[in-house]
Amino acid sequence: MLVHEAPLCADEGIEINLTSAADPPGHCIEASPLVPGDAFASVTLKPPTMAGKCDPVKDLAPPPLSGKFARACPWTDEYVTDFEGIACITPEDDGSCRLGFDMRFEFQEMIRDARTCTPCECGKPVGGSCMADVLLFSDASCSNMLASINEILAEEEICREAHEGSPLAGVRVVFAQDEPGTCSPTTDVSLVDGTIESGETRIFCCSSVELVEVIHANADN
Incomplete structure (x- = not known):
């Protein structure tokens, strides 16, 4: 003006x-x-x-991670009541899993999620x-x-x-x-770039929830 x-x-x-x-x-x-x-x-x-x-849009988030995840917690009886998972212990000194806990899983500690999304670009507005x-x-x-x-x-x-x-x-x-006019994308998709930086490998020797209940019942007896 x-x-x-x-x-x-x-x-x-x-x-x-x-x-x-x-x-x-x-x-x-x-x-x-x-x-x-x-x-x-x-x-x-x-x-x-x-x-x-x-x-x-600039702040695009990479897709969520999928797969098996583990959380190690100290064992107490209070977890048995509504336990949703499998019971795991650390392996023996030689790396083997003891009898009854022979479901072996290896997990890597995630240090940092360094993934990013490549930017999107638009054409000029039309209409x-x-x-x-x-x-x-x-x-x-x-x-x-x-x-x-x-x-x-x-x-x-x-x-x-x-x-x-x-x-x-x-x-x-x-x-x-x-x-407002409309803009057509000049890049149709955003790609994930970068990696997940992993740390030390952790081994879990696991059993089923049924065995946890048996252990708990024996402890009560």
């Missing part, structure tokens, strides 16, 4: 940036600089512009339309409205005369029509 000291937008004018008007739409924008009444004779409203690009209403106010809180300039289209520039002697201190921009 350009604010002119001369009638009919005859001078170069002072620019007031309305870029922040779209987020959120309709909020009060304090005019910077504030335009006193004796310097406010007319105003040029440039057409609203459509976004020149689409910003793809869309925009029409704005601009409300001018003599105060920075947008309470005392001077004028409402309606239905400003994306292809036109409008010049309006100002109220004589009134300053310009606040502006609201309301979108009467806001239909």
